[in-house]
Amino acid sequence: MNQVEAGLRAKLDAYSALTALLSSATAIWNQAAPPVTALPYVVFSWAGGGLENINPSEIHNVLYLVKAIADDATEAGVLQGHIKGALHKTTLTVSGFTNFYTACEDEVQLTETTREGTLLFHRGYFVRIRID
Amino acid sequence: MVAKTGTAMYLKFGATVLSGDYRTFEAEETGDVVDGSAGADTNRTYLTTLKDGTGSSTIVAQAGSTALWAACAPLTSGTLEWDEEGTTAGKPKHTCWAIVTSRKMATEYADLTVFDVAWQFSGAVADSTY
Numbered sequence: 001m002n003q004v005e006a007g008l009r010a011k012l013d014a015y016s017a018l019t020a021l022l023s024s025a026t027a028i029w030n031q032a033a034p035p036v037t038a039l040p041y042v043v044f045s046w047a048g049g050g051l052e053n054i055n056p057s058e059i060h061n062v063l064y065l066v067k068a069i070a071d072d073a074t075e076a077g078v079l080q081g082h083i084k085g086a087l088h089k090t091t092l093t094v095s096g097f098t099n100f101y102t103a104c105e106d107e108v109q110l111t112e113t114t115r116e117g118t119l120l121f122h123r124g125y126f127v128r129i130r131i132d
Numbered sequence: 133m134v135a136k137t138g139t140a141m142y143l144k145f146g147a148t149v150l151s152g153d154y155r156t157f158e159a160e161e162t163g164d165v166v167d168g169s170a171g172a173d174t175n176r177t178y179l180t181t182l183k184d185g186t187g188s189s190t191i192v193a194q195a196g197s198t199a200l201w202a203a204c205a206p207l208t209s210g211t212l213e214w215d216e217e218g219t220t221a222g223k224p225k226h227t228c229w230a231i232v233t234s235r236k237m238a239t240e241y242a243d244l245t246v247f248d249v250a251w252q253f254s255g256a257v258a259d260s261t262y
Binding site for chain 2: 054055056057059098100101103130132
């Protein structure tokens with residue numbers, strides 16, 4: 001949902017503790033980073049949810065995966081903490097809607113081995129966002 | 133026969149339209165009877181007395197607004213109108229004078245804040261069409 005993604009990006013962009021540790025202040029990507037993007041960076045992507053249809057208003061309940069990717073596990077863990085700091089219990093600006101609930105839920109930790117044999121550490125959260 | 137859901141519901145109490153944030157609405161009409169059996173009767177017989185009715189609704193509370201909550205203050209009276217298929221011409225329409233007998237708000241840490249309202253009908257329910 002474009003409006004939610006814009007709000008999510010704006011909130012991450014504005015959290016200087018996070019952006020100061022990324023490879024660039026704008027190293028936050030929707031879906032996937034472009035090839036050969038310098039580490040570390042953050043990606044977010046839709047992970048589930050949609051309209052609740054519990055009343056006539058348009059209450060959406062969506063889940064986004066927000067994670068940092070780094071070549072060092074500790075560094076990725078620090079960035080994970082900043083993702084929580086940026087998003088947990090905050091209010092996103094979502095055009096056309098009111099965000100009444102934003103919270104980090106399940107933690108995400110996985111390790112990826114590239115073809116070159118490098119380890120990439122993914123750390124982040126599933127973030128639930130509810131808007132009306 | 134075609135079944136229906138409540139998505140088109142129009143619910144109004146007094147001058148306040150509640151249906152924009154309603155989740156459920158229930159209207160119950162009852163009739164009282166008295167036992168008329170006596171003597172050597174082997175089966176109970178009944179005489180009819182008075183009709184009665186109540187309504188209830190669950191409504192999603194809106195952030196930064198108390199309009200719906202305020203409209204449902206206890207002992208507030210007004211015309212309660214419920215049209216389960218909306219206000220298109222020819223669709224069912226029900227109205228009744230009603231008094232709010234209770235309202236209850238439930239707030240949960242990580243869920244929607246909703247409130248329940250209960251009405252006591254006062255007088256007959258008028259069933260008509262738009």
